[in-house]
Amino acid sequence: MDELREIMITTDEIKTDEYLINMGPQHPSTHGVLRLLVQLEGEIVHNVQPHVGYIHSGIEKMAESLSYPQIGHLTDRMDYLSAHQNNEAVALCVENALQVEVPERVKYIRTIMSELSRLASHQLWWCVMGMDMGALTTFFYGLRDREDILDIFEETCGARLTVNYSIPGGLMFDIHPNFQRDVKAFIKKFKTKLPEYDRLLSGNVIFTERTKGVGFLSKEDAIAYGVTGPTGRASGFSCDLRKHRPYSAYDKVNFKEILSDVGDTYARYQVRMAEMWESMSIIEQLIDNIPEGDYAVKMKGVVKLPEGEFYQRVETARGEFGVFIVSDGKKNPYRVKFRSPGFSNLFAINHIAKGWKIADLVAIMSTFDLVIPDIDR
């Protein structure tokens, strides 16, 4: 509670040599319309209060008037960089409620797609992180490689960002005949490009000076704030749902959960870089073994969930994403709640950034990998 009171800024509390500035809602390093009210003494951050809601789109409320297949396509627009995982969460939740068992083929393809979008998301995060630190070059390198993944999505799913590929009961289409060939070509190519990322940025003296030993988050605080995903794992919080609550085909693959116990900005950077290697290894294990079979089970024209409450969580590129559906037996849900990773992660920022410089705040925010529609929904 004290912590909460601390966050509340009233103008009376501000001492004479402190001042308040608005960082955002239009600020390049907030990656969207996020407003941070920063209390500064010179360059030192005393308090950061995030104000969300600038692009609140009411997706949860909208979902109450939509049918279950229609809800899936809205989740594309929340965390657009993890659109596959979001789709998958809704699909899994509805399938669990209806006790539908999807074919093995669907599970494999979903897993591959999720890992591809995790890769694409981390690539974008990497290039934007470089850009936030003033290294514009990285932006082009990251986007160059991300383009290959988006082309694969375009070919198989018919869209590059808002894919709407996993639907309740299976997939929208079967994979494209070229899918396996293209994915393998991409992995082969990206394995030569990822070391280039390290050479460009990871070792760069300016970058390391600005990130090493900056912005610590302890394991206890990560748990207390509900920080999940790579951000939490960099603090040593073992929270990878792919390991702890395997869904789809994650129980069939070998991969390491990347953990670091340092908890600074550089650790968060390194966890994501290492996760890219793990994602590639997961895809490699699955891509040649996609079982034959149907790409969807036949669902009824009108999907009705039994009365009750259903929860499903998945690991997106940002952390734990949960879908909670309350159904009263009709074709629309009674209530839908999304637990988005970005929202919980963001509110640890005051705790982390306190006492650091304003430039460090940009670095810290960058390693949080914020996607604003994910926070606002």
Added chain:
Amino acid sequence: MKSIIAYITEILKGIWTLLTGMKVTAKYFFTPWKHVTQQYPENRKTLKIAERFRGEVIMPHNENNEHKCTGCGICEINCPNGSIEIITKSLILEDGKKKRAIDQHIYHLGMCTFCNLCVKACPTGAIVMGQNFEHAVWDRSTLTKVLNQPGSKIMEGVKD
């Protein structure tokens, strides 16, 4: 003395890391034929769009100006945002029976989120996704389209 050596080594190491990065960028700078930039819109003719790409909803017609739409309205129900409006009319057949037929299949491109649910739901496969992605227009009223062409009728043998 020691601290001075450490200081200089640090600077040299720092410069080395910068040069490592520069080597990567220089490699691409001197091999420009490996570039990845696409010269859009000059390359329109050679541009390859994936065949599944969801650019807009279209209703294919055959050479006799016939389509497969029965006017059942299932696509309208499945659309999450009301981008489709179905206006039906009733035809009087030769044997005197009444039959429902499509009058206007109105598609609001400006509202469409390209989710593919209408195409998936259509029982006769009358609508498909087109690959056109250049939707910029001067007046937004032109974004409202009637998908069935004027004077078109339903193909022989298509039943709902």
